[in-house]
Amino acid sequence: xxxxxxxxxxxxxxxxxxxxxxxxxxxxxxxxxxxxxxxxxxxxxxxxxxxxxxxxxxxxxxxxxxxxxxxxxxxxxxxxxxxxxxxxxxxxxxxxxxxxxxxxxxxxxxxxxxxxxxxxxxxxxxxxxxxxxxxxxxxxxxxxxxxxxxxxxxxxxxxxxxxxxxxxxxxxxxxxxxxxxxxxxxxxxxxxxxxxxxxxxxxxxxxxxxxxxxxxxxxxxxxxxxxxxxxxxxxxxxxxxxxxxxxxxxxxxxxxxxxxxxxxxxxxxxxxxxxxxxxxxxxxxxxxxxxxxxxxxxxxxxxxxxxxxxxxxxxxxxxxxxxxxxxxxxxxxxxxxxxxxxxxxxxxxxxxxxxxxxxxxxxxxxxxxxxxxxxxxxxxxxxxxxxxxxxxxxxxxxxxxxxxxxxxxxxxxxxxxxxxxxxxxxxxxxxxxxxxxxxxxxxxxxxxxxxxxxxxxxxxxxxxxxxxxxxxxxxxxxxxxxxxxxxxxxxxxxxxxxxxxxxxxxxxxxxxxxxxxxxxxxxxxxxxxxxxxxxxxxxxxxxxxxxxxxxxxxxxxxxxxxxxxxxxxxxxxxxxxxxxxxxxxxxxxxxxxxxxxxxxxxxxxxxxxxxxxxxxxxxxxxxxxxxxxxxxxxxxxxxxxxxxxxxxxxxxxxxxxxxxxxxxxxxxxxxxxxxxxxxxxxxxxxxxxxxxxxxxxxxxxxxxxxxxxxxxxx
Numbered sequence: 076x077x078x079x080x081x082x083x084x085x086x087x088x089x090x091x092x093x094x095x096x097x098x099x100x101x102x103x104x105x106x107x108x109x110x111x112x113x114x115x116x117x118x119x120x121x122x123x124x125x126x127x128x129x130x131x132x133x134x135x136x137x138x139x140x141x142x143x144x145x146x147x148x149x150x151x152x153x154x155x156x157x158x159x160x161x162x163x164x165x166x167x168x169x170x171x172x173x174x175x176x177x178x179x180x181x182x183x184x185x186x187x188x189x190x191x192x193x194x195x196x197x198x199x200x201x202x203x204x205x206x207x208x209x210x211x212x213x214x215x216x217x218x219x220x221x222x223x224x225x226x227x228x229x230x231x232x233x234x235x236x237x238x239x240x241x242x243x244x245x246x247x248x249x250x251x252x253x254x255x256x257x258x259x260x261x262x263x264x265x266x267x268x269x270x271x272x273x274x275x276x277x278x279x280x281x282x283x284x285x286x287x288x289x290x291x292x293x294x295x296x297x298x299x300x301x302x303x304x305x306x307x308x309x310x311x312x313x314x315x316x317x318x319x320x321x322x323x324x325x326x327x328x329x330x331x332x333x334x335x336x337x338x339x340x341x342x343x344x345x346x347x348x349x350x351x352x353x354x355x356x357x358x359x360x361x362x363x364x365x366x367x368x369x370x371x372x373x374x375x376x377x378x379x380x381x382x383x384x385x386x387x388x389x390x391x392x393x394x395x396x397x398x399x400x401x402x403x404x405x406x407x408x409x410x411x412x413x414x415x416x417x418x419x420x421x422x423x424x425x426x427x428x429x430x431x432x433x434x435x436x437x438x439x440x441x442x443x444x445x446x447x448x449x450x451x452x453x454x455x456x457x458x459x460x461x462x463x464x465x466x467x468x469x470x471x472x473x474x475x476x477x478x479x480x481x482x483x484x485x486x487x488x489x490x491x492x493x494x495x496x497x498x499x500x501x502x503x504x505x506x507x508x509x510x511x512x513x514x515x516x517x518x519x520x521x522x523x524x525x526x527x528x529x530x531x532x533x534x535x536x537x538x539x540x541x542x543x544x545x546x547x548x549x550x551x552x553x554x555x556x557x558x559x560x561x562x563x564x565x566x567x568x569x570x571x572x573x574x575x576x577x578x579x580x581x582x583x584x585x586x587x588x589x590x591x592x593x594x595x596x597x598x599x600x601x602x603x604x605x606x607x608x609x610x611x612x613x614x615x616x617x618x619x620x621x622x623x624x625x626x627x628x629x630x631x632x633x634x635x636x637x638x639x640x641x642x643x644x645x646x647x648x649x650x651x652x653x654x655x656x657x658x659x660x661x662x663x664x665x666x667x668x669x670x671x672x673x674x675x676x677x678x679x680x681x682x683x684x685x686x687x688x689x690x691x692x693x694x695x696x697x698x699x700x701x702x703x704x705x706x707x708x709x710x711x712x713x714x715x716x717x718x719x720x721x722x723x724x725x726x727x728x729x730x731x732x733x734x735x736x737x738x739x740x741x742x743x744x745x746x747x748x749x750x751x752x753x754x755x756x757x758x759x760x761x762x763x764x765x766x767x768x769x770x771x772x773x774x775x776x777x778x779x780x781x782x783x784x785x786x787x788x789x
Contacts, residue, residue: 078128082197085127085135086189089200092121092142093182095149100124101139116154116222118147118215134197141204144211149175151218154227161265161318162300164221167273170296171214174289178207206285213286217293220272224264266320267353270298270394274356295393301355306390309365309406312372314347322354323347323366347373357394364407371410371649374550375417414550414649422551425643428656430486431555434543435567436632437574439480446473447575450537458496458540466492466541489546498535499568500679506565507672538575542568554653562660566632569669573624576682579689580617586692601727605734612738616685619745622769630765631666635659666762671755677748684740745770 076084088098097103104120121139123132152171155164185203188195222228264272273294280286304321307313314325326346347370354362391399418424432438447454449469453461470492474481481487495502542564547555639659646652661670668674749767756763 078131081128082131085131086195086197086200089135089138089142089197090182090186090189092139093145093185093204094179095119095142095146100127101135112150112154113228115150116147116218116228118143118145118150131197134201138201138204138208141208141211144208144215145175145178148211148214148218151222155221159318160263161320163266163269163297163320166300167269167293167297170293174210174214178211181207209285210289213280213289217273217276217290220276221264221269224268224272265318266301267322267350267355267358268320270294270301270355270357271353273297291395295395298355298394299392302392302394305358305365306402308369309403309410310372310390312369312374312376312410314369319350320353322350322358322362323369324350355394357399358403361400361403364403367648367650368403368407368410371414372406374553375410375413378417378421378550411648415646415652417550418554418649418652419643422548424551424554424652425640427486427547427551427555428639428643430484430489431545431563432632432636433480433484434490434545435563436628436636437567437570442473442476442479442481445476445479446470447578449473454537454541456537457534458494458537459534461494461537461540463492463494466537491544491546493542493544494537494540495542495564495568496535496540498539499565499572500675503565503669503675504672507670507675539568539572541571554656559657559660562657562664565669566660566663566667569667570624570627572682573620573627576685576689577617577620577624579686580613580620583613583689583692584617605727605730608734608738612688612734612741616688616741618772619681619770620685622772623766626766626769627667630762631663635662635666666760668763673751674748674755677744677751680744681741681748684737684744688737688741 084100088101091098092101101121101123103109104122107119108114109119120143123135127135148171152168152175154160155168185200189200219228273290277287277290277294280290301321304314304316307315308321308323314321314323316325324347326348347366349362349366358365391402393399396402433440434443437443446469449472450466453466453469470490473479474484474487474490476482545555545560545563547560636659639655642655643652646655664670668678749770752763752767752770756767
């Protein structure tokens, strides 16, 4: 053929090739298989018939690149339009399809020029296709990058089990009958990842006006469905995300129905989380606000406070909208204010917290003393043998006692009695050693701890096993969660154990002042001296318990409670509210010495010594009568017809040894406690200095202090 005929034939062929077909002289390469998806995604490769003029060949080969780009982009649009690739990919594919339609219109115009304009040359065709070729090159490069992330062109380096991090949604999808290809947890570049990729390319191409315009268009169109999901989340607290492409992930297995049965922190902490790898750069700085705004509004919606049927108007539809960040901030502020009002006003959270304080911190607990008196017989039994139903009935009776603080409490029906068969100290030691609440606890020797717990597996009484439980309705259960109720229970058991120990020592004091054996003056100085030692020790123990109880209630709980109430008046966000509540409980636990292993062990030894001494008062009375029979009451001596028995000094030796053990144990462990308090007050909690000063009185053990202790105890 002549050069002119060659040019005309090649132009005719190349117009077919531009649309993805083979021509008469331009054919697919042998290795290209149109039936293979990977080959189509890479784009067809072409070969020219031999004999073409070299100048025409060079121009043709240059333009054939555009045909390759078009074929690859067209196949990409076909693949990315599948359901499992998500709505962002669908929107991106729709935008690219529009560009491809414009491209085909341009090819039609070239054909018209070829048929009607005799001066239309291959060189002119090349010049006119250069802008379009540049556009298709950008689309082809973008498509290849997305396909590589989808592992459809080559293996991605990040091939790991992270592909299946959304286990709950995968199971949910299988239940709904989806096939494996459509699983929401499959490894697909979609949603926020696609938007992030477009944004990064837009920044990289900032110096290329044509590429910048193209990528801005694609980003704007691809972000529309994402913004629709974002607006629905921000303004309705709902997620409609069947393809797992939104930045907030919903764990569908955690439902409110389960929350009513066993309220936990899971609903708040685990139901909604951020997909950190799929956050668009435009939302990176406000992702926490986006998460919290939807979470807050979701709770309000669950309580019927959001009209989900209302159409959203005047909201940004793309990332380019100037109101984009303002929309996020205003939605966050509105959701936060709505949930705060719901918690603090509608559901009366402060009143709930005051109710918890009355019951768990024994604040104005006249009703509880009445309950302990009525249930004394039952609570003396072993914890396993206690009739909890009977105790609950007695507790309900005490709550309804006219004139008590609980009688007017509208939430008294939510308080229940239960039994925890694990001793409080053992329970706290497990918590401290497992979770490391206090760093000092981790220095405990594990073997000695195991030995001490295994050797002390004696069953505990109902008094030591008694605890309260509190049922909280949704949404208050988000603030008063199961974890916070556990903290309340630990503090309650601690305060109750101190009050019970105080009552035991007061009972011993009543025996010491009313029983004839103790009240009657012996003619033997050794006996009277022993009595004074017993009174002094009992008084020291009572001072120790009372000062410790006063410290825990008046110097720990009350000041921290006042701070919490003040913070509730000033709180700005719901998460601040939750954090203040948890901080209050953690501070109380720490300052009450319940998070430090060393202080726990010393405290347990001291209280055990006090409890044993108070419970052995009757035994000590019998030992006194053995030493001096005249100390038996006259009626008892008359009934037994006892004769005067001479004073036996050996019995006094045994009594002195027995009492000396109590004195030694109490004084020694109190000294260790004071030293530990001084140390931890200097290094950790300065408030312990006050307790240290208060317990100095109980440390005194000389004879001249006896009257002072007795006076204090009385």
